[in-house]
Amino acid sequence: MKTWQMKLVSSLLLLLALLPAAHANKLIMVRIDNNFKNAMDFVQAAVQEQGYRITRVQRVDKGLNSTGHKTDFYRVVFFGKPEEVTRLAKQYPGLAPFLPLKIVVFAEEKDTLVLAHDYTLLKAEFPSELHPTIERWGADMREILETAQLTGVR
Amino acid sequence: MPNTLEITKTTAATAIILLGLVFSATARADDGEALFQQHCAACHGKDGRGGVGVPLALPAFINSVDDRYLRESIRLGRPGRVMPAFGYLGEKKIDALVDHMRSWTGKRVAAFPTATVKGNAVKGAKLYATYCTACHGANGEGSKGTGVTFSRPRNLPVLAPALNNSGFLASATDAMIKNTLIKGRQGSPMVSFTKSAGLNEQDINNLVAHVRSFPGKVRPEITAANAGPLVIERDSPYDFKTTVNNIKNALPSYNLVLIREQALDQGLASKGKENKNQTIIYSCGFHMLNEALKVDPRVGLFLPCRITIVQLADKVKVMAVNPKRMSALFNNEELDRLCDRMRQTYTDLMEEALL
Numbered sequence: 333m334k335t336w337q338m339k340l341v342s343s344l345l346l347l348l349a350l351l352p353a354a355h356a357n358k359l360i361m362v363r364i365d366n367n368f369k370n371a372m373d374f375v376q377a378a379v380q381e382q383g384y385r386i387t388r389v390q391r392v393d394k395g396l397n398s399t400g401h402k403t404d405f406y407r408v409v410f411f412g413k414p415e416e417v418t419r420l421a422k423q424y425p426g427l428a429p430f431l432p433l434k435i436v437v438f439a440e441e442k443d444t445l446v447l448a449h450d451y452t453l454l455k456a457e458f459p460s461e462l463h464p465t466i467e468r469w470g471a472d473m474r475e476i477l478e479t480a481q482l483t484g485v486r
Numbered sequence: 487m488p489n490t491l492e493i494t495k496t497t498a499a500t501a502i503i504l505l506g507l508v509f510s511a512t513a514r515a516d517d518g519e520a521l522f523q524q525h526c527a528a529c530h531g532k533d534g535r536g537g538v539g540v541p542l543a544l545p546a547f548i549n550s551v552d553d554r555y556l557r558e559s560i561r562l563g564r565p566g567r568v569m570p571a572f573g574y575l576g577e578k579k580i581d582a583l584v585d586h587m588r589s590w591t592g593k594r595v596a597a598f599p600t601a602t603v604k605g606n607a608v609k610g611a612k613l614y615a616t617y618c619t620a621c622h623g624a625n626g627e628g629s630k631g632t633g634v635t636f637s638r639p640r641n642l643p644v645l646a647p648a649l650n651n652s653g654f655l656a657s658a659t660d661a662m663i664k665n666t667l668i669k670g671r672q673g674s675p676m677v678s679f680t681k682s683a684g685l686n687e688q689d690i691n692n693l694v695a696h697v698r699s700f701p702g703k704v705r706p707e708i709t710a711a712n713a714g715p716l717v718i719e720r721d722s723p724y725d726f727k728t729t730v731n732n733i734k735n736a737l738p739s740y741n742l743v744l745i746r747e748q749a750l751d752q753g754l755a756s757k758g759k760e761n762k763n764q765t766i767i768y769s770c771g772f773h774m775l776n777e778a779l780k781v782d783p784r785v786g787l788f789l790p791c792r793i794t795i796v797q798l799a800d801k802v803k804v805m806a807v808n809p810k811r812m813s814a815l816f817n818n819e820e821l822d823r824l825c826d827r828m829r830q831t832y833t834d835l836m837e838e839a840l841l
Binding site: 357358359361362363365385386387388390392395396399401403406408410412413414417418421422425426428429430431432434436438440443445447448449453454456457 | 527528529531532537538570710715716717719745750751752753754755761764768770772773775776779783784786787789790792794796798803805806807811812814815816
């Protein structure tokens with residue numbers, strides 16, 4: 333097959349693969365069939381497996397409980413790629429409020445819910461040269477959540 | 487240029503690949519359980535016993551609604567009430583989901599007639615005010631607190647549904663609403679109104695007519711035009727250090743507690759080599775957060791409250807993600823209102839700090 337033909341087939345396949353995603357919900361949430369402590373380990377491992385470094389885990393439940401509000405475990409995991417965060421924050425200051433990336437993890441009885449968004453909201457507001465990065469973040473979020481969910485199956 | 491034979495071969499190869507994909511998608515569509523785990527279990531629980539979403543497996547629910555109701559509810563969702571529309575899945579997958587849900591009790595439910603129940607909506611409104619408003623709201627808006635989850639103290643895994651929701655009204659037939667009013671839903675606060683309140687069939691018909699008269703609430707789309715830009719930003723008239731201090735000092739006026747101040751690349755850059763010209767100020771208003779979590783347990787995506795300050799070549803910029811724009815992701819009208827409040831808080835705080 334010649335180059336242009338391969339491109340045509342690849343484009344058609346890509347289009348087909350993206351069709352459901354174009355309609356899919358931009359908020360991604362999975363249920364991990366495991367307790368919070370294990371699920372947090374699975375999420376953090378999946379984040380690192382995807383090539384990111386965890387910068388911080390915000391213990392939201394700690395703040396809530398210490399101010400008299402009852403809640404089960406509720407944490408926010410922040411992460412990024414060192415070179416990418418430094419470069420993007422410098423080149424596109426408007427992107428800085430979204431960096432580092434984050435995933436929310438909270439307990440629901442014996443299970444754990446993990447939540448992220450696919451960052452597509454950003455596409456309309458940032459130049460097209462950033463779109464591949466934004467799309468990769470979305471794909472990485474889905475991959476991280478799916479990996480953590482599969483690891484968590486009891 | 488390619489010759490005709492090459493084009494034909496390419497087209498044939500493409501068609502074969504596309505057909506293969508279509509067939510494999512069809513095969514996957516049969517697996518209702520896998521689809522349920524993929525699209526529904528996060529909210530409704532892996533066995534459908536509820537969580538962020540309602541307990542679909544409750545026998546008194548699943549055995550009293552017909553396939554049309556389930557199918558349309560999946561397809562249309564509940565605009566503004568968390569449940570997204572899954573119409574993009576297509577008919578086959580939605581049917582497979584319904585089949586899977588039926589497997590929980592193994593019971594098939596006969597389709598309800600689609601004919602209009604004849605009743606007097608005006609008389610129904612009076613009955614509604616007496617018997618239904620307490621749970622379903624004066625205008626059928628449903629009970630407050632869409633942010634149900636077992637992660638927080640909770641009495642029941644159910645919420646009174648929003649009867650005025652366009653998704654509900656398009657999914658439920660008059661006959662199904664009538665049946666629910668007559669039989670109630672065991673295991674939920676919904677009682678039989680013929681037994682508990684002594685209503686007769688005409689009263690029930692009048693109630694159905696009143697519910698059917700609700701206008702069918704649709705959630706307005708959130709866009710840059712009505713919610714502002716994705717990032718709230720202001721140029722500071724002060725130098726970087728003063729700007730950071732002014733923002734921190736303004737927090738208490740808005741019931742926000744400073745959690746920490748950090749370089750944007752903290753934890754990414756080597757220690758001591760962080761960019762000192764990009765700072766994040768994290769804060770939290772725990773009472774407001776608690777209220778927000780009652781409305782939607784997914785608000786963690788906004789947490790903690792955050793203001794980013796960056797030194798550019800010629801100015802200092804102060805920024806925060808606009809919560810009102812972000813709320814577009816959540817399909818939760820109660821949350822939209824809180825996000826608007828938070829947008830105003832960020833705006834006021836920045837203006838006060840940068841006066």
